[in-house]
Amino acid sequence: MDFGKLKYCINLLLIFTIIINKADAQYEHVKFDAVITKCFDWNLKPVNVLKEKKRIIFVSSVNCKACVDYFLRKSNLFTFVFLLPSESLLEIKKLTKQFQLKDDHVFFTTIDYVKNKEFCVNPTPCFFQICENKSLFYNYNNLSKVTLDFSLPIKKFLKKTKLQTTSK
Amino acid sequence: MNDLRINKNKLVVVFFILPLFYFTQNTFITELENINTDIKADPSVSKTISYFYENSIYFLNPDYNDGKELLIYSYNLSFDKVKRNIRIKNTKVIYKLFSQRIFSFAIQNDLLIILTDPSIFIFKIEGDYAKNLKVIKNQKAAFNKIKLLNNNEFLLYVYYNFHPMDAPIKHVWAKFNTDKLVIENMVEHNDEEAVYSHMINEWVSTYKGVIAHSSTLKYNIQFFNSKFEAIDSITSNKLDNNKKLLPFIPTTVSSKEDIRELMKKDDSLLTRIQKIFLLDSSTLMVMLKLPKTRDCEFDLWKKKENKWHFYKTEKLETFYKTNQAYNNSNNKLNALYGNSNAVCIGKNQMIYVIYTPFINDIITDDFNLNKDYNEKINKMIREDKTYYGLRKIKILH
Numbered sequence: 001m002d003f004g005k006l007k008y009c010i011n012l013l014l015i016f017t018i019i020i021n022k023a024d025a026q027y028e029h030v031k032f033d034a035v036i037t038k039c040f041d042w043n044l045k046p047v048n049v050l051k052e053k054k055r056i057i058f059v060s061s062v063n064c065k066a067c068v069d070y071f072l073r074k075s076n077l078f079t080f081v082f083l084l085p086s087e088s089l090l091e092i093k094k095l096t097k098q099f100q101l102k103d104d105h106v107f108f109t110t111i112d113y114v115k116n117k118e119f120c121v122n123p124t125p126c127f128f129q130i131c132e133n134k135s136l137f138y139n140y141n142n143l144s145k146v147t148l149d150f151s152l153p154i155k156k157f158l159k160k161t162k163l164q165t166t167s168k
Numbered sequence: 169m170n171d172l173r174i175n176k177n178k179l180v181v182v183f184f185i186l187p188l189f190y191f192t193q194n195t196f197i198t199e200l201e202n203i204n205t206d207i208k209a210d211p212s213v214s215k216t217i218s219y220f221y222e223n224s225i226y227f228l229n230p231d232y233n234d235g236k237e238l239l240i241y242s243y244n245l246s247f248d249k250v251k252r253n254i255r256i257k258n259t260k261v262i263y264k265l266f267s268q269r270i271f272s273f274a275i276q277n278d279l280l281i282i283l284t285d286p287s288i289f290i291f292k293i294e295g296d297y298a299k300n301l302k303v304i305k306n307q308k309a310a311f312n313k314i315k316l317l318n319n320n321e322f323l324l325y326v327y328y329n330f331h332p333m334d335a336p337i338k339h340v341w342a343k344f345n346t347d348k349l350v351i352e353n354m355v356e357h358n359d360e361e362a363v364y365s366h367m368i369n370e371w372v373s374t375y376k377g378v379i380a381h382s383s384t385l386k387y388n389i390q391f392f393n394s395k396f397e398a399i400d401s402i403t404s405n406k407l408d409n410n411k412k413l414l415p416f417i418p419t420t421v422s423s424k425e426d427i428r429e430l431m432k433k434d435d436s437l438l439t440r441i442q443k444i445f446l447l448d449s450s451t452l453m454v455m456l457k458l459p460k461t462r463d464c465e466f467d468l469w470k471k472k473e474n475k476w477h478f479y480k481t482e483k484l485e486t487f488y489k490t491n492q493a494y495n496n497s498n499n500k501l502n503a504l505y506g507n508s509n510a511v512c513i514g515k516n517q518m519i520y521v522i523y524t525p526f527i528n529d530i531i532t533d534d535f536n537l538n539k540d541y542n543e544k545i546n547k548m549i550r551e552d553k554t555y556y557g558l559r560k561i562k563i564l565h
Contacts, residue, residue, distance in 0.1 A: 044546065064424060088542045089549040090211055090525070097212035097231075 036081065038113040042106075044087055049079060049107045056081055061095060068099050075105045084110045196468050196480050199500055201560040202529055207241055207250060209524040209556045211549050216522050216556070218510030221275045224251055225558070227510050227522045230270040238265065240273070240280075240298075243522075243558065245514070254280065256291065256298045265289050271312035274322055279346055281322065283314055288324075290349055302349050309340040309354065315374040317394050320346045323379060325372050329362040329421065338362045341379075341396060355396055361385060363419065366427050367434060368457075368507050373446035375513075380446040382454070385410050389444060389452065402452070402469055402476045406439075413437045436460055443504065447517045447563055452476070455504060462486040464502050468565060479565060488535045499529045503559045517563040525549075526557030 039049040049056070059068055060083040071078060082101075084091045087110055095101060210232060218227035225243045233239075236258050244251040258266050268284040275281075280291040280298050288306045291298035311324040322344040330338055338359040342351050364384045371382045378399075379392040387407045391400035416437065421427050434440070436459055443455040450471035455464050463486055468479040484502035488494060503521040504511055510522040525548055532540050548554050 043550075062428070086537050086542055087546075089546045090542075093210075093212040093549065094214050097214065 036109050036114055038109060039081060040087070040108045042092060042108075044089060044092070044108070047107060049081065055079065058083055059099075061091075061098065065099065072099065072101070078105065080106045082106065082108050083114070084108050086110055086112075195482050196563055196565045197466060197482055197484065197500070198562045198564050199503070199559055200562050201558075202526075203248065203558050203560075204526045205241075205243055205250070205522075205556045205558050207243070207556045209526075209554050211525060211554045213524050215508045216510040216524060217270065217272060218512045218520070218522050219274050220512035220514050220520065223515070225510075225512060225514075225520050225522060226254070226273075226275055227556070228270065228273070233266050235266050241556070245520070245560075252296055254293060254298050255296055256300075259300065261303065262289055262300050272314045274314045274316060276316065276319070276322070276346060281314055281344065283311055283324075285310060288344075288351075304349075304351065307335075309337060309342065310335045311340070311342065313372065314344065315372065317343065317374055317379070318377050321394060322346065323372070323374055324351060327357075327359070327362065327369075327371065328365045338365075343394070353396065363421050363430060364434070364440065366421070367431065368442055368505075370443035370511075371441070373444050373452075373513070375446040375448055378446065378449060380444055380452060382441050382444045384440045384442070385414070385438070387441065389441075389454070400476070404478065406456075406467075407441070410438055410440070439465075445504075445513055445519065447513060447519075451517060451563070451565075453563060462505065464505060468563070470565070488530060488537075488541065490535055490537065492535050493533045494530055494535060496529075496531070499531070503561065519561040519563070521559040521561065523557050523559065525554035 039047055041047045055078050057071055057078045058081050059071075072080065082092075082095050082099075084095075092108060210229065213229050213232070215230055216227055217230050218225050220226075223245050225245065226240050227243070228238070228240045238256040238258075240254040240256075242251040242253055243249070256262070256265070264286055265282065265284060268286060271283040271285070273280065273282045275293070278293045280293055282289040282291070283306065286306060288304040288311070289300065290302040290304070292301050309324075309326055310328070310330065311326045312328065313323075313325040315323045315325065317323045324342040324344050325340070326335075327339040328335075337356050339357040339362065340354060341357060342354040344350075345352055361384050369384065371384060373380045377394045379394075379396070380389055381392065382389045385407065387402075387404040389402040390398055393399050417433050418426060418430050421430055438457070438459060440457050441454055442457045442464065445453040445455070447453060452469040452471075454467040454469065456467065458465055464484055466482045466484065468481070469476050470479045471477070484500060486502045486505045488501070503509060503523065504519070508523075512520050514520055525545060527541075527544060527548075530540050
């Protein structure tokens with residue numbers, strides 16, 4: 001194996017390990033619970049999403065479009081629950097247009113069905129939550145920990161090393 | 169005993185005069201009509217923009233086009249029906265018009281001017297179609313508003329807190345000369361309130377060669393002639409309390425998170441001028457946002473003997489309130505709120521608002537958002553019966 005390539009792989013592994021460890025360490029600091037009692041499909045018919053799906057991302061209309069686009073492309077990994085102000089098809093139509101929604105992994109709920117008022121009253125841009133065995137809260141600053149390839153430093157690193165290897 | 173008896177005729181007169189007295193004393197914004205234009209509206213429309221010209225309202229959805237044709241609706245107010253719509257076909261020269269959000273547009277005689285981020289498109293209206301005459305780059309100042317100044321001049325205006333990499337200047341005025349089809353007299357203005365441009369605003373209004381321009385934090389409205397020379401002003405101490413609050417409000421923002429934080433502080437603390445409406449050369453209406461509520465306050469100013477006088481103030485609800493009763497006499501909401509409705513000033517102190525989807529005014533003893541509003545709109549969407557609505561508002565004083 002070429003020494004340059006080996007060095008590149010080791011560097012990559014090291015970076016990934018550091019970031020995974022760092023992210024794991026920060027999971028404990030961002031615990032956040034938001035119990036959702038009711039979800040709807042595209043026609044506002046109630047559906048039971050929460051029992052079947054394990055990895056859920058909550059999105060509201062104030063979320064950053066680029067971030068939502070990014071996660072929607074990972075629809076095989078996540079289920080999306082969009083937060084509506086009320087049971088309104090008009091809001092669903094507007095969100096559909098805003099985020100170009102067409103995936104069947106998309107569901108809706110309203111702020112009345114989320115038992116955590118902080119979650120509803122102050123949704124900040126890029127406000128996501130993943131439910132696995134524990135609830136985790138992400139905002140714009142710690143969002144990159146949800147998935148590694150969203151991380152800007154890693155993107156920059158990959159770009160840099162790619163440029164270096166091709167220039168050789 | 170006879171002297172104490174109430175004359176029935178007098179009672180009837182008093183009964184009818186009292187509400188009229190109340191009305192003339194406390195209100196000046198009157199919604200004359202809320203009508204269905206019968207123009208189908210896509211329910212996903214988040215914004216409509218409009219322009220008033222020759223007793224017609226021209227309007228369009230700035231985000232939608234099918235890539236082939238752009239449609240500008242024309243609604244004739246004399247006959248209350250759709251007049252002749254204007255169509256623009258996609259060509260290689262104007263293909264960028266079909267991939268960009270339209271900021272603003274204007275019509276004068278047979279000239280149509282459309283502002284987008286990269287370019288200003290100028291068309292000549294010929295029958296049902298508009299033919300492209302010229303495309304001017306809009307990158308130098310990124311103008312996003314166009315308003316009529318004189319017969320052959322439009323005001324081009326931008327006041328936005330751009331990132332320095334996107335646009336170097338934040339607050340610029342210029343004139344568009346319709347004879348020469350060129351931008352001239354570009355002038356930079358003070359941008360100290362630029363951060364508030366992330367919120368709802370309409371701080372400039374024109375009427376027959378006069379430009380009214382408002383500060384948002386201070387009650388200071390200045391009037392300029394078409395040469396951009398200051399000619400008059402209105403000041404009041406109504407917003408002086410803001411001076412005490414400003415140390416707690418950020419003056420610069422550099423991220424979406426910062427904007428959200430600024431909005432939270434603004435919502436909870438400040439009373440600011442959000443919009444102004446120059447209804448004619450001697451009537452100005454000022455819309456103020458209030459802290460901790462979406463309801464707005466309106467001030468009406470009249471110019472008499474070359475001096476502006478405060479005339480009346482009125483507060484309007486922005487939306488129906490839960491558990492409140494609404495009937496024909498109190499069914500008045502602030503249709504001028506927000507950025508999504510298309511608002512244009514017509515003749516004789518009329519204001520027209522195009523909104524979507526059309527819904528009749530709600531009459532209820534106990535307003536419930538889902539029952540009285542959402543369910544009706546949901547039904548319209550399911551039945552594919554969403555239309556543009558038109559509210560006709562008269563300023564009476």
